[in-house]
Amino acid sequence: MRLAVSAAALSTALLAAGPAPAAEPWGIPGEKPMVLKGRVVDAICHLTGQCPRDCGAGRRQLGIAVAGGPFRLVAKGAVDFAGAVPDLIGYCGREIEADGLLIETPEIVLFFVQGVRSDASGPFAPADRFKAEWEARHGRAEEWWRADPEANRILAEDGPYGIRGLAPKPKP
C-alpha cells in the first residue's frame, strides 16, 4: 500500500515537472538541462508593463514567464553567435515548452534554448530559425557571422580589436 502511494506521488511529481529535457549539455558552469513551460513575453513588458501586442516584433529581448514561477530571459538559441528571438517571436503571448540549458551564476541567470514546441505531444523544433531568416536576407553562408554585411562594416571601420588603426600583426 505504502509503495503504491509512493509510486503515485512520484508520478504526480514527474508530471508536474514536465517532460524530461533532451538538451545537449555544453559543460558550462552552472548549467542545468530543463524544459521550461510558460508564456512567451518580451522582457520590457514583463518588467515595466509597457507591452506592445506583438512583443516588439523581434526588436525586444524575449523570455518565458513560467506559470507561478520565475521569468527566464532566453538569451541564446541553437545557432552559433545568435539569440533566440526568431524562435520565440511567433509564440508571443502563447504557452510553449522550451528545451534547453538554464545557466545559473551568481551574476546572472539565462536560458539557452535548443528546442521549442507549443503542442506538448509533438516534437521540439530546433531553435535555429535565426540562420534561415539570415540566409533569406543575405544568401547562403557556411558561417553567417563572417558573411554578415553589418558585422563586416563595423569590423572594417574599427578593426577586429575595436580600435581604429590597431591591426593584427601579419603572420610570419
Next chain:
Amino acid sequence: MAAHHGGGAASGMIGRVCHRDMTGMSQWRIILALFAMLLVSPATAQAQSGQRVTVTGEISDSWCLVSGLMFAKGTAHHQCAVWCALGGIPVSIRDAQGKLYLILRIGDDDRSVANPRVARLASHEVTVDGEVLERDGVTYLLVDQIADDKGVITMTHEEYGIQPFGN
C-alpha cells in the same frame, strides 16, 4: 514607440464603474473590468519600481560573459562581441566588481535585438545613467543616456589574440 498597456485604462474603467450604483449589472461590470485588466496586462501586477543608477563598465554580449566559452574581455573579444550583438544575443555591462547589467533599452530606442548602434559599442568602456530592475537572478538596465564612452581601452589581444578562432 510601444503602446502602454498598463493598468491605466482598466483602472479608469473601474473608477467609472464604481461611481455608479452597485446594481447587479454594475457588479458584473466590475468583475468584467477586473478580468479584462488581468488579460490586458498580467505583467503590471509584477512590475516593480526601479532605482536610478550610474554604471561604469565594459559592454559585451551576455552569452560570452556567462558561458566562459570565449575570452569575453577587451580587444581580444571585440570581434566576437560584435557578432553576438548582431546575432541578437542580449548585451550587458560588466562593472569593475563583476556585476552584470543586462541592457534592454538605450534612450527611446527599445531595440535590444541585433541593433547595429549597440553592436558598435561592443567592448567599449562606458558610463551610463538609467533605471535598474532586479528580477529572478537578472539585473536589467533601462539606459537613459550614455554619459561617457571611452571606446575600447582594455588591451587583451597581445595575450589572448583574437577570440575565438584567431584572426
